[in-house]
């Protein structure tokens with residue numbers, strides 16, 4: 001049954017229970033969008049039944065507009081978290097911030113915690129870290 005728009009859904013419906021992988025991507029910098037800068041994303045969480053094919057699509061700038069923008073802006077990315085699950089799990093994971101789940105950002109936070117008590121500069125710290133990590 002197609003939705004009223006007539007477009008075939010590109011991924012499994014949320015409640016289908018189809019198992020796949022939920023993956024989280026960390027971008028080397030915030031991706032500039034039409035949103036205010038504080039809302040520019042640095043992570044992407046997605047669900048797929050075919051992880052290799054999806055990551056290949058992302059590498060070609062497909063699958064989400066974020067990857068096309070990242071390529072245009074010279075931003076690199078790495079997959080920082082992959083776990084099996086269905087779309088319900090993906091939806092649950094999206095309720096919490098990827099920044100707190102992301103090991104790259106976690107390492108940046110820990111490094112900042114070991115310094116003085118100056119305010120953590122999210123963007124610059126993450127940029128330095130991911131340059132060395134990529």
Ligand SMILES: [Zn+2]
Pocket residue numbers: 026027042043098099102103104105106
């Ligand atoms: Zn991150």
